[in-house]
Amino acid sequence: MAKAQKGPKLQPVRGTHDIMGDKARTFQYINKIFQDIAKRFGHEEISTPIFEFTEVFNRTLGETSDVVSKEMYSFEDRGGESLTLRPEYTAGIARAFISNGLQQSLPCKFFGSGPMFRYERPQKGRMRQFHQIDVEILGAAEPQADIEVLALAVTLLTELNLMANVRLEINSLGDQESRHAYRDALITYFSAHKDKLSKDSLLRLEKNPLRILDSKNDGDRALVEKAPRISDYYNDASKHFFEEVIAGLDALGIDYTLNERLVRGLDYYSHTAFEFITNDLGAQGTVLAGGRYDALIEMMGGPATAGIGWAAGMERLAELISPDLVPVEARPIAIVPVGVTCQAKAIEIAQQLRSAGHRVEMSYRGNMAKRLKRANKAHANEAVIIGEDELARGMVMIKNLNDGKQQEVALDKILNHLKMYLSLEVKKS
RNA sequence: GCGGGUGUAGCUCAGUUGGUUAGAGCGCCAGAUUGUGAUUCUGGAGGUCGCGGGUUCGAGACCCGUCACUCGCCCCA
Numbered sequence: 001m002a003k004a005q006k007g008p009k010l011q012p013v014r015g016t017h018d019i020m021g022d023k024a025r026t027f028q029y030i031n032k033i034f035q036d037i038a039k040r041f042g043h044e045e046i047s048t049p050i051f052e053f054t055e056v057f058n059r060t061l062g063e064t065s066d067v068v069s070k071e072m073y074s075f076e077d078r079g080g081e082s083l084t085l086r087p088e089y090t091a092g093i094a095r096a097f098i099s100n101g102l103q104q105s106l107p108c109k110f111f112g113s114g115p116m117f118r119y120e121r122p123q124k125g126r127m128r129q130f131h132q133i134d135v136e137i138l139g140a141a142e143p144q145a146d147i148e149v150l151a152l153a154v155t156l157l158t159e160l161n162l163m164a165n166v167r168l169e170i171n172s173l174g175d176q177e178s179r180h181a182y183r184d185a186l187i188t189y190f191s192a193h194k195d196k197l198s199k200d201s202l203l204r205l206e207k208n209p210l211r212i213l214d215s216k217n218d219g220d221r222a223l224v225e226k227a228p229r230i231s232d233y234y235n236d237a238s239k240h241f242f243e244e245v246i247a248g249l250d251a252l253g254i255d256y257t258l259n260e261r262l263v264r265g266l267d268y269y270s271h272t273a274f275e276f277i278t279n280d281l282g283a284q285g286t287v288l289a290g291g292r293y294d295a296l297i298e299m300m301g302g303p304a305t306a307g308i309g310w311a312a313g314m315e316r317l318a319e320l321i322s323p324d325l326v327p328v329e330a331r332p333i334a335i336v337p338v339g340v341t342c343q344a345k346a347i348e349i350a351q352q353l354r355s356a357g358h359r360v361e362m363s364y365r366g367n368m369a370k371r372l373k374r375a376n377k378a379h380a381n382e383a384v385i386i387g388e389d390e391l392a393r394g395m396v397m398i399k400n401l402n403d404g405k406q407q408e409v410a411l412d413k414i415l416n417h418l419k420m421y422l423s424l425e426v427k428k429s
Numbered sequence: 430g431c432g433g434g435u436g437u438a439g440c441u442c443a444g445u446u447g448g449u450u451a452g453a454g455c456g457c458c459a460g461a462u463u464g465u466g467a468u469u470c471u472g473g474a475g476g477u478c479g480c481g482g483g484u485u486c487g488a489g490a491c492c493c494g495u496c497a498c499u500c501g502c503c504c505c506a
Binding site for chain 1: 430431462463464465466467479496497498499500501502503504505506
């Protein structure tokens with residue numbers, strides 16, 4: 001708990017967190033694996049600004065969406081422009097696509113990561129500043145893109161050892177024509193049963209009827225059971241498209257559950273929608289989610305360009321990964337000078353070792369007992385003890401902190417003596 | 430935005446129906462050992478009991494407000 005203070009509040013702003021220690025390590029681990037895999041799939045990194053003109057988001061997400069209507073961090077800058085801290089990645093990437101005239105080189109495959117901001121009520125797995133990794137393919141209307149993007153997600157979750165924790169749910173919203181027909185059918189159906197709908201769903205009926213399908217209210221669920229099914233509204237093209245996606249998943253041996261109630265509210269979505277869901281995070285069980293958004297770029301004022309992608313929540317992924325399974329840095333070599341006269345030499349030796357690629361902990365203070373104690377705490381493999389007596393003979397004492405054995409080593413043999421510790425990555429035990 | 434729970438040391442938590450200077454374990458610092466760590470022993474630092482107000486002779490305990498976290502709803506990654 002932060003201590004009470006006069007003056008500025010020392011608490012972090014609600015819903016924000018400092019990332020350090022195990023969490024920082026886990027984030028870095030996820031990011032490294034993610035970047036590596038994304039590159040294997042032929043994606044290039046894109047890093048868009050953390051804030052954009054407010055227009056970028058409210059035009060694309062829709063004025064009535066919750067994100068736009070009550071969750072954005074919007075502000076006016078000193079020039080009077082309305083800016084918004086990005087609540088999601090896709091709109092920024094779509095904007096970058098248009099700004100940079102990238103329609104010359106389709107398809108564009110991107111990946112990115114970074115903080116997002118939403119003014120929400122914080123809970124576990126839901127904060128006001130959170131971090132996402134993101135994958136997009138722009139300019140590919142083929143189902144193969146859907147399959148690849150899903151394969152990328154599965155590869156990531158597999159390499160993070162999380163496939164056992166999640167299930168893939170997938171659905172198709174069909175193309176615009178199918179989707180609108182279905183939407184109308186839903187409105188007709190639910191309007192006829194208004195008296196049985198929950199308060200929340202009555203609102204959804206106005207703003208976002210598809211959302212009623214995944215209501216958690218028992219009364220709603222009973223109604224949804226008998227509601228029209230989206231699969232009955234696919235036109236031939238939509239049906240065929242979805243069959244190809246599913247066939248692709250089958251060919252790759254990817255398990256999935258068809259969930260006809262999995263929907264996207266926003267208007268630019270079409271065809272494939274999917275979520276990787278876990279039961280281990282309570283109400284915030286969606287760990288990675290995405291879909292096809294063929295209408296987005298055009299809606300923003302760009303050339304009609306298909307798109308598909310997904311985003312995953314870093315915090316949610318990290319929550320599922322035990323810190324014990326995250327590789328740690330190689331154990332260091334500790335440098336222990338004895339007495340002030342040896343400090344200059346100690347720094348010199350530390351520098352040599354570091355230049356050679358070792359991770360080196362230099363101790364600054366205390367008698368030898370203290371310094372060794374600290375070396376031990378730093379998990380050092382070896383302590384290079386540098387004392388006047390040995391230096392006079394051109395030697396140092398190197399002590400193995402695992403077995404306690406020590407031996408004198410000539411100054412010019414130190415690197416050779418320690419080379420076995422170079423670039424060792426160990427699992428925390 | 431709505432409803433429930435929680436808030437005592439760096440961490441995990443005790444704290445009796447309100448009663449003197451608020452405790453433990455772990456961690457941290459120091460000494461036993463001024464050139465040898467992980468064990469042990471001894472000592473020490475660290476809390477306006479989340480914050481503000483109220484009730485009371487007396488509040489960490491009770492009441493109100495507020496902030497933060499947490500669970501569910503909503504929404505979403």
